[in-house]
């Protein structure tokens with residue numbers, strides 16, 4: 300069995316590749332990082348080490364890689380032969396890889412009539428659906444019909460904290476012990492793949508919203524508030540009493556929305572929150588704030604971890620999401636000079652002021668109570 304996985308980065312090697320290899324797939328990574336691609340082809344294996352007291356280590360074997368910049372034709376061949384395609388490249392890259400995926404799938408339809416699932420493992424709502432849209436933009440109407448018969452793009456939620464790696468062994472990945480990978484079974488075409496560690500569910504929405512609006516909202520708040528406090532890592536941020544208070548208060552707000560919307564058991568949800576807070580303070584992980592804060596424009600988007608739960612707060616509850624607004628204000632102030640989106644965000648603020656920036660970046664209307672609440676926090 301062959302799995303083609305786009306993105307041999309932190310989560311690609313540290314989680315997706317590792318689970319797929321354990322499930323018996325040969326994993327063919329596709330990446331633009333020549334050093335990592337060459338090393339993967341040279342060694343054909345890499346180490347995954349648990350960031351925990353006992354530093355348990357496993358070796359992921361039977362892997363290879365293709366440099367999609369140098370050998371795009373090889374990528375098409377791999378997609379034509381694959382039993383599964385997955386991605387973990389970042390939401391902004393999905394549009395870029397969609398051309399290769401479209402061409403690979405076209406090649407496949409010329410060769411064989413075998414169904415294929417393409418699963419985007421990105422931190423976003425509807426990642427695979429978005430990738431499908433981008434792929435379908437490249438097709439004729441006849442090709443779209445043909446693809447509908449053969450290919451599916453089930454959405455997924457993936458959770459495992461994998462920080463940026465600074466190991467001497469460039470392929471080795473240090474990962475937290477916890478992991479969760481949930482896939483929308485209702486959209487699977489053909490047989491449901493057997494992958495230990497993957498949970499297939501009929502309705503993904505509660506799972507992805509629970510994950511994005513708890514793990515990622517909490518993480519973003521810790522990162523942006525921690526940055527404003529001059530701190531360096533997520534652990535440092537969580538050890539700052541003011542940041543910790545804000546993270547917890549924000550997760551109480553998102554939790555209230557989720558419990559109301561999905562009828563979750565509130566005690567169980569609180570246990571989920573506590574587990575996440577303890578994951579953020581894992582002493583064996585050195586997760587630098589710029590990784591977690593990366594891409595503030597994406598993170599301030601209308602359907603992402605900050606604005607979406609804040610909007611839903613008005614929809615499902617009384618009162619205002621005061622703490623989310625504090626976190627959003629910290630995100631709007633994020634000016635890390637090595638983050639291109641932070642630079643763009645700050646130039647928008649300079650040019651248009653906060654109100655217009657919030658409307659444009661967060662997809663909100665002037666006069667919206669949320670805009671007013673955020674502005675109040677910024678003053």
Ligand SMILES: NC(=O)c1ccc[n+]([C@@H]2O[C@H](COP(=O)([O-])OP(=O)(O)OC[C@H]3O[C@@H](n4cnc5c(N)ncnc54)[C@H](O)[C@@H]3O)[C@@H](O)[C@H]2O)c1
Pocket residue numbers: 305306307308309310311329330331332367387388389390392395396420421422457458459460461462
């Ligand atoms: N790291 C985590 O803790 C974590 C956890 C869950 C989900 N995710 C999600 O997984 C995705 C990847 O995150 P990451 O932390 O692994 O980032 P990363 O930067 O470590 O990995 C991304 C990889 O994609 C590669 N890439 C970039 N452009 C490409 C292209 N055109 N074609 C092929 N490969 C390309 C990069 O070279 C890199 O190796 C993101 O959507 C992220 O939100 C990350």
Ligand SMILES: O=P(O)(O)OC[C@@H](O)[C@@H](O)[C@H](O)[C@H](O)CO
Pocket residue numbers: 422457458459460461514515518519590591592593594
């Ligand atoms: O990957 P991003 O930029 O969407 O978010 C940064 C982190 O919050 C994220 O990577 C988490 O570590 C991960 O989602 C944990 O499962």
